[in-house]
Amino acid sequence: MTHDDLDHLLESHDDIVPSSGFTDAVMAAVRHExxxxxxxxxPWERATLGPxxxxxxVVGLSVASGFVRPATVGxxxxxxxxxxxxxxxxxxxxxxxxxxxxxxxxxxxxxxxxLSSHLASRVERQE
Amino acid sequence: MxxxxxxxxxxxxxxxxxxGFEGLVRRWxxxxxxLAFRFCQDRGRAEEMAQEAFLRAxxxxxxxxKDAAFSTWLFAIATNVYCSELRRxxxxxxxxxxxxxxxxxxxxxxxxxxxxxIVRRAVLALPAKYREALMLFYFHDMDISAAAxxxxxxxxxIKARLSRGRAILLRxxxxxxxxxxxxxxQERER
Numbered sequence: 055m056t057h058d059d060l061d062h063l064l065e066s067h068d069d070i071v072p073s074s075g076f077t078d079a080v081m082a083a084v085r086h087e088x089x090x091x092x093x094x095x096x097p098w099e100r101a102t103l104g105p106x107x108x109x110x111x112v113v114g115l116s117v118a119s120g121f122v123r124p125a126t127v128g129x130x131x132x133x134x135x136x137x138x139x140x141x142x143x144x145x146x147x148x149x150x151x152x153x154x155x156x157x158x159x160x161x162x163x164x165x166x167x168x169l170s171s172h173l174a175s176r177v178e179r180q181e
Numbered sequence: 182m183x184x185x186x187x188x189x190x191x192x193x194x195x196x197x198x199x200x201g202f203e204g205l206v207r208r209w210x211x212x213x214x215x216l217a218f219r220f221c222q223d224r225g226r227a228e229e230m231a232q233e234a235f236l237r238a239x240x241x242x243x244x245x246x247k248d249a250a251f252s253t254w255l256f257a258i259a260t261n262v263y264c265s266e267l268r269r270x271x272x273x274x275x276x277x278x279x280x281x282x283x284x285x286x287x288x289x290x291x292x293x294x295x296x297x298x299i300v301r302r303a304v305l306a307l308p309a310k311y312r313e314a315l316m317l318f319y320f321h322d323m324d325i326s327a328a329a330x331x332x333x334x335x336x337x338x339i340k341a342r343l344s345r346g347r348a349i350l351l352r353x354x355x356x357x358x359x360x361x362x363x364x365x366x367q368e369r370e371r
Contacts, residue, residue, distance in 0.1 A: 057347065057351070060347055060350060060351055061319075061323065063297070063300050063354075064300070064304070064315065064319045065319050065323070066297075067215075067219065067319070069211075069215060070214060070218050070227070071211065072210045072211060072214040072231070073228060076206075076210055076214070076228055076231075076232075077203065077206050077207055077210060080206045080210070080231075080232050080235045080236075081202065081203050081206065083232060083235075083236055084199065084202055084235070084236065084239050085199060087236060087239060088239075
């Protein structure tokens, strides 16, 4: 037996025709895949809650520190205070609510979210 | 099969029109199912593997760099799927030495179909790296470059594996094919 004989034997191969439903089955699987991987709609309702709450907190802090107050007689524009005074007031308010702890809590939250996302993507890749 | 059609269909899919993928499936289903069939010799499993290959292609359609032909890219994905799948669940194959017809010199070769079956079994029983190289080489009409691209291996590696795989097959099959009287041999002798 020669290489040519072997080539001849291995070259000849029955050509099979895919079953009639093959294309439909593939397309059904692809559509399913497309639905599963369709990007989620951005949750504007939830996302706007964050900035809204932040604004409320800022207003609350401002009120608590007496930042907003009626215009004084000596002020050039009614209702507006000096920038330095404003920053000092915000700093005082921040220290009174323990900003360091809040920052730590936020940092821990970010670490938790990052870790869980990483683990979830690893499981997805393994599947 | 037109490269322009492939390109247009891919663009449609990437643009959000899934029906473009149907064109790709219709054009490439036959080669992909046939390649899978060569790997597993099981029609049902071949279609399952080909479907998985198409799904994998769909998922990574955006990674196709248009400097290579779509078919080259698709065959590389399909080959990767088939090799992984067969390593995970090997086809039903017996070791070459355990094929009775090959173990007994002089065993009768009944007909061409029977002989072809023996050859397929012998190929399936080869170690995976030789089997894959041989299958891709003959599937691509003995084009080493195409086989190398499908397997994502250098051509030199493919040549070495082909040489070794063919040597094993020749040694084992020569016992069987030395038998005179098959229709194919008679036709060639005429």
